[in-house]
Amino acid sequence: MSVFDAIAGQKQAVPVMKMAAKAAANDASESQEMTHAWLFTGFGREEAALIFAASLICKSQGCGLCQECLTVLAGSHGDLELIQTDGLSIKIDDVRELVQRASWSPSTSPYRVVILESAERLTDSAGNALLKAIEEPGLRTVWILCAPSDADVISTTRSRVRNLSFVAPASLAVTTSAEILRLPFEIKDVASAFAAAAKIVELAKSGAEAVAEANNDEEIRKAKEAWGQQGSKLTAGGSKAIKELEKGQKSRQTRMVQDALDTVLLDIAVKYRDQLVSPVAGGSAADKVKILEKIDAIMEARTRLSRNAAPLLTLEALMVALR
Ligand SMILES: [Zn+2]
Structure with missing residues (x-):
């Protein structure tokens, strides 16, 4: 069993995430497969972000069964920063604080993963405050921004992240x-x-x-x-x-x-x-x-x-x- 079993119909995105998790497990540095700043767009992006996070935090690349996997999927793992906002916008002060927390070393896992949901709600100044963090994240930090489409985030952000898009299931x-x-x-x-x-x-x-x-x-x-x-x-x-x-x-x-x-x-x-x-x-x-x-x-x-x-x-x- 693997956490990726839960995402059906993502023939393009799932292999990319699996390869990234595998590369990340072997070596924390950037590689062709592994990137430390991602933008997930499309159907089920937030769920996919949690699953990808589990595959990075779990010691067996997302077995889907261990305590690490399950707490990540539930959004409650200590090395996961899951940012959900009810506000109309994500402001610069929120981002500054988040960037600081993101730079901490993970406590028990190979990686600290930050999932920023609704990245389309970043104000321009907040988006800019994020640039340096996603351009040079720590070796042990992975950023996953989620937005409906890549057009929903400012272009300077877009050019610094790897976009993975998820399609709506055929059914x-x-x-x-x-x-x-x-x-x-x-x-x-x-x-x-x-x-x-x-x-x-x-x-x-x-x-x-x-x-x-x-x-x-x-x-x-x-x-x-x-x-x-x-x-x-x-x-x-x-x-x-x-x-x-x-x-x-x-x-x-x-x-x-x-x-x-x-x-x-x-x-x-x-x-x-x-x-x-x-x-x-x-x-x-x-x-x-x-x-x-x-x-x-x-x-x-x-x-x-x-x-x-x-x-x-x-x-x-x-x-x-x-x-
Ligand atoms: Zn696991």
Whole structure:
């Protein structure tokens, strides 16, 4: 078993992470495979960052079963700095403090790993304060920034990190595609706007949950096996490990639903953009302004969702605006 088993459908990204973890285990210095500053983008990026962190902190490159792996996956390992923010922006003072903590040597592990979620919320000055740290991280420090896309971080940051992008799993793409994308264009009144919002949230949720749940039971089963369950009794260490695993699975599921909704909203925005640039669309200047306003409304909804706004309420307001 390996921590990487939990990420399905990432045929490009997983080998890159595995090779990096392997190189890192042999030698802490920079190499072709191992980089000390990463930018993870796309679907499931935050989950992937935790998994990669586990593979660097675990003594067997991410076995997925030891206490190190499980506490990293749950976000609670002592050598992991997991920065999640509820604020509108990440400010320079936050970054300065973080840079200092990041430079400490790891206490028990080969590496100290810093995961900065929502890196798109770094103010420009905060982003600049981070540059030196990600350009010359300590030998034993690894930075993983997470953002929806590489365009969401300032270019000076982008040029100093290695970008690894994660694609939405095919099974999710199928559920969310055609049916969802038609909905905003069929809205006639407030009632149908609300119905469209409910439908989108429901489809995104069930798609993401199906993907997450497919992994959960198998993970638990393997972990129990590895911890030597006899009958229904686990050792104390084992049941603690299973609890950590379940905690990690739960937050993974929440993030997958968020990512699924974000993917849907981006796809809808692309449809409007296509209308805007399509030569056959014609359309008056006033029509184009309306389309631009709709794209703005979609981007605003994405921002709200990324700050943990209630999905249904956010989508309802958006669908009314897209009417
Ligand atoms: Zn492990």
